[in-house]
Amino acid sequence: MNAATIKSLSSGAASPCPYPWTPDQNDGTYRNPVLFADYSDPDVIRHGDDFWMTASSFNCVPGLPILHSRDLVNWSLANHALRNVPGARYAEVQPGCGVWAPAMRYHGGKFWIFFPTPDEGIYFTTATDPCGRWSEPQLVQAGKGLIDPCPLWDDDGQAYLVHAYAHSRSGLKHKLRVCPMSPDGTRLLGEGQIVFHKPEQQHTIEGPKFYKRDGWYYILAPAGGVTTGWQTALRSRNIFGPYEDKIVLQQGRTAINGPHQGALVETPKGEWWFLNFQDTGVYGRVVHLQPVEWRDGWLIIGSLAGGAAIGEPVLQHSKPALPLQRVAIPATNDEFSSSKLGLQWQWHANPREDWYSLAARDGWLRLFAQPSVPAGLARTPNLLLQKFPARAFSVETQLELNPSQAGMEAGLAIVGDHCAALALRFDGKVIEILQRSDASETVLGRIGRAWAVLQVDVADGGLCSFRLRTDDGTRIKVPLRFQACAGKWIGAKLGIYCTAQNPSADKGFADFDYFRFSPPATAAAE
Numbered sequence: 116m117n118a119a120t121i122k123s124l125s126s127g128a129a130s131p132c133p134y135p136w137t138p139d140q141n142d143g144t145y146r147n148p149v150l151f152a153d154y155s156d157p158d159v160i161r162h163g164d165d166f167w168m169t170a171s172s173f174n175c176v177p178g179l180p181i182l183h184s185r186d187l188v189n190w191s192l193a194n195h196a197l198r199n200v201p202g203a204r205y206a207e208v209q210p211g212c213g214v215w216a217p218a219m220r221y222h223g224g225k226f227w228i229f230f231p232t233p234d235e236g237i238y239f240t241t242a243t244d245p246c247g248r249w250s251e252p253q254l255v256q257a258g259k260g261l262i263d264p265c266p267l268w269d270d271d272g273q274a275y276l277v278h279a280y281a282h283s284r285s286g287l288k289h290k291l292r293v294c295p296m297s298p299d300g301t302r303l304l305g306e307g308q309i310v311f312h313k314p315e316q317q318h319t320i321e322g323p324k325f326y327k328r329d330g331w332y333y334i335l336a337p338a339g340g341v342t343t344g345w346q347t348a349l350r351s352r353n354i355f356g357p358y359e360d361k362i363v364l365q366q367g368r369t370a371i372n373g374p375h376q377g378a379l380v381e382t383p384k385g386e387w388w389f390l391n392f393q394d395t396g397v398y399g400r401v402v403h404l405q406p407v408e409w410r411d412g413w414l415i416i417g418s419l420a421g422g423a424a425i426g427e428p429v430l431q432h433s434k435p436a437l438p439l440q441r442v443a444i445p446a447t448n449d450e451f452s453s454s455k456l457g458l459q460w461q462w463h464a465n466p467r468e469d470w471y472s473l474a475a476r477d478g479w480l481r482l483f484a485q486p487s488v489p490a491g492l493a494r495t496p497n498l499l500l501q502k503f504p505a506r507a508f509s510v511e512t513q514l515e516l517n518p519s520q521a522g523m524e525a526g527l528a529i530v531g532d533h534c535a536a537l538a539l540r541f542d543g544k545v546i547e548i549l550q551r552s553d554a555s556e557t558v559l560g561r562i563g564r565a566w567a568v569l570q571v572d573v574a575d576g577g578l579c580s581f582r583l584r585t586d587d588g589t590r591i592k593v594p595l596r597f598q599a600c601a602g603k604w605i606g607a608k609l610g611i612y613c614t615a616q617n618p619s620a621d622k623g624f625a626d627f628d629y630f631r632f633s634p635p636a637t638a639a640a641e
Contacts, residue, residue, distance in 0.1 A: 136151035139188050170182075176200060176205075179214060181195060185437060227266065233283070239253055256302070264277070311349055324377075332354050335348050456499075464496030480627045482612065485615070508573055512611060514527075516566075520541070520616075523622065537581040577607060
């Protein structure tokens with residue numbers, strides 16, 4: 116996608132491009148997306164007056180983010196349910212693998228998340244407090260290609276699980292299966308039944324979410340593919356079908372491509388809402404909030420304005436009839452003054468405790484150099500990254516390098532299928548300013564002290580420009596113009612790293628004083 120297309124798809128070509136992206140308009144309305152960040156495959160539940168969201172996290176760790184809201188518009192990142200992706204191989208970067216579409220439910224006094232890893236099988240984890248510690252993942256069903264599980268505990272105490280199939284692993288992409296499940300969630304009971312298979316009308320169907328309302332069983336499932344698909348609803352009086360199907364949300368005349376895959380949720384006042392994602396390329400899968408009506412036992416998502424027969428996404432709408440909440444967006448800045456990393460940070464693979472310290476130097480994050488990877492930054496596990504939080508922004512971080520060997524480097528990176536970085540590297544005698552793009556590198560100059568402020572400006576569409584300031588005030592504008600791109604199933608990310616070519620016992624370290632976002636015009640004017 117080019118920059119103009121991404122801008123149009125994100126929120127309409129006429130919309131402004133502010134930083135930070137704030138959905139609450141402070142006039143009783145909100146604008147979509149309600150989360151301009153890569154929270155793919157969102158699922159949401161209400162417990163009391165609180166709404167809780169989780170999302171896919173793929174190879175990024177910690178996984179299964181837990182977000183909280185009281186009005187479905189203002190969301191804060193509250194926790195992660197998964198400390199590591201199950202399996203030894205996730206100590207290395209596994210692009211496109213790891214945690215796919217999860218489902219969150221509340222049952223029996225506990226919060227549950229069922230999630231797949233497409234090469235291993237279906238797992239669940241539980242917690243009595245979503246902001247507390249979640250249980251270690253437990254394997255429910257081993258199997259390659261089993262994805263997108265969602266449980267349903269029925270009125271009679273029986274339990275069931277619906278799931279889809281990953282075409283890349285199983286060769287299937289248009290079947291949904293329902294299986295009986297032990298009420299404790301630990302295992303499936305038999306083979307179950309394929310409850311939906313209409314490849315002529317729904318050539319791809321996945322991400323099913325299970326609900327029961329007024330005696331009907333509903334399965335909401337995205338169909339047609341990530342970038343161009345639609346939302347399908349299935350219903351039946353019998354949990355094993357047969358199921359009727361109906362398209363209930365599609366792009367229609369709007370600029371919102373592929374509106375689907377998400378969560379149906381009811382407010383305490385009986386309003387219904389649907390949260391879904393939109394794939395925006397470099398920015399990942401951002402989250403939209405759509406109103407829902409029920410007519411004749413079917414739901415209508417979005418708007419039927421202009422005589423539309425199927426719901427279309429809304430860009431702006433009245434907020435849910437819920438108590439006012441303070442404007443909130445997930446955190447981005449980090450001064451590294453806490454004893455824990457900010458929740459916005461994720462590693463690119465399962466981390467080790469010796470990768471970093473927040474106690475070694477007060478108010479600084481220390482990254483201990485880890486062996487560099489011949490395949491480049493995209494396959495480097497010890498990248499500390501976070502999501503793009505808006506269409507355009509700037510980032511600044513202060514770095515001090517403490518090398519113990521030639522070839523050690525640390526810097527600021529943009530990461531996707533292609534990567535770029537601005538770094539300091541020790542050549543054995545002096546400190547080099549290094550520009551890196553995928554496998555190529557250019558030395559821009561040398562400085563006397565291993566200290567610098569690194570900056571990157573990300574323009575609307577993802578074009579990145581790097582800058583650097585040394586301790587004597589010298590400013591260096593880096594010639595590289597890098598077009599950020601998405602990774603495997605995830606949007607582009609940015610963050611920091613520290614590597615060494617020689618994997619010796621003492622590899623040195625880099626200290627980072629802060630990591631700050633700002634509007635691009637503010638930073639560019641410096």
